[in-house]
Amino acid sequence: MRRVIVVHRDRKSQRTLSRVIASGVGPVTVVETPAAARALVDGATAAVVSAEAAAGPGFGELAAAVRTSGGHLLLCGEGGPTAVLPLVRDHELDHVVSSDPVDLADELPLTLRALAAPAGLCELGAARYLSHGARLEELVPTRTHERVALLGRLREGLAAMELSARQERQAALVADELLANAIYDAPCARDEARRESARAADREIIPAERPRLRWGSDGRHVAIEVTDPFGAVSPATIRAHVARLIDRSTSPRQGNGGAGLGLAMTFLATSQLVFHLAPGRATQAIGLIDLRARPDGGRALVPSLHLHTEPGAATSGRTHG
Amino acid sequence: MAESAPTFTVASAPGRLVMAGRIDERARLAELAETVTAGPLVVDLGDVAYINSLGVRDWVMFLRRLAERGVEVTLERCAEPMVLQMNMILDARGHARIASFVAPFACDGCGWEGGRLIVTAEVLPVVEGGGTPEAECPECQGRARFADFVDRYFLFLA
The missing domain is CATH 3.30.565.10 (Histidine kinase-like ATPase, C-terminal domain)
Structure with a gap:
């Protein structure tokens, strides 16, 4: 994966996600909106996006750009199934990650590594x-x-x-x-x-x-x-x-x-x-x-x-x- | 080899059915509905240990057939597996009235986890007022907290 972008407005979540990704996978860029993330997509990109940002403007364009790049979208599972699953269905998302910081520390690096090397799973x-x-x-x-x-x-x-x-x-x-x-x-x-x-x-x-x-x-x-x-x-x-x-x-x-x-x-x-x-x-x-x-x-x-x-x-x- | 959960059993008395064990493709609940005579029916679900997707389909058919024949159904002691299905699918409650059900609790004092029986009429004002039900821990008599999401677990009562 050439670049990992976090799209989240909440400062605490930004810090948690950044720490988990930077320590477990590699460098990470944090932005607050899908439009800002869209401008950064360059080569295979993984974007970790809050459910709030995914429900707002510009997410469809970000999703298309990430797919074109050969990258992947990961949705943060904030909110119940009725908040998260319509986004999964409508944007054909393959990944929902936990919103729990403890779970994330295990789950996010494992997921990003699998996306980078999907053979043999x-x-x-x-x-x-x-x-x-x-x-x-x-x-x-x-x-x-x-x-x-x-x-x-x-x-x-x-x-x-x-x-x-x-x-x-x-x-x-x-x-x-x-x-x-x-x-x-x-x-x-x-x-x-x-x-x-x-x-x-x-x-x-x-x-x-x-x-x-x-x-x-x-x-x-x-x-x-x-x-x-x-x-x-x-x-x-x-x-x-x-x-x-x-x-x-x-x-x-x-x-x-x-x-x-x-x-x-x-x-x-x-x-x-x-x-x-x-x-x-x-x-x-x-x-x-x-x-x-x-x-x-x-x-x-x-x-x-x-x-x-x-x-x-x-x-x-x-x-x- | 061992059975995966107690086999489904049903005991009947006039106006009352007691279901227990595992509700799956072998339970044949839809056929059971045909044996119920007219009049109000109470179904005790307290000892239902398990239900899978085929069991849910059978259960939904059971309730539908009773509804078609105008049988008024009251569900008592709904076990947690049944509550979870009623929360997922409206048809799993159908037209039935819920008299009581089991809810999960946990005690932070001694680590006990388990279900406690809740009377719908007693808990509904608490939940509708934004509160959380409490129960006494059966082991240490301390305060056991409700161990699920209030807005999701009680959805089936709406």
């Missing part, structure tokens, strides 16, 4: 987001209905970690929904001619199509990782599903397939939801759940979202959820 997987040495357990379902039993194994592992009932439930939900997506939706996303199989029917999953569930913890976060071998889900599809949280009048999808709510529920259950998208090769979803005692009980006002695409062919994602 799927190989590292959840280990990238846990402290060095954290052990990951792994399970691979061979039949569709084995999902429920696998979740039982996960829950036994989580119980041994002495998580709170809420944290255990959040982790189980993340694994449940991501595994269902990987088993039922991902094959259809790659092959549009393939009909989504009825979830009531148990069937074998052929070896080449088996997803992988991994989980682990470093005492700060529990990470749930699900990887499918299709690599067919696009950032646009993920954004569309998460955007369902904007409007409470959304309804579950009817029929034999998914309800279309799983990804939105997963997002809300995490403190950080990360996708490593390797087009045509793999889709890897990682949900991080914060285990630290916090005034909000560990639920972020709006979870962070990261959609990293590894270099490769373009995707043509269909439904997911």
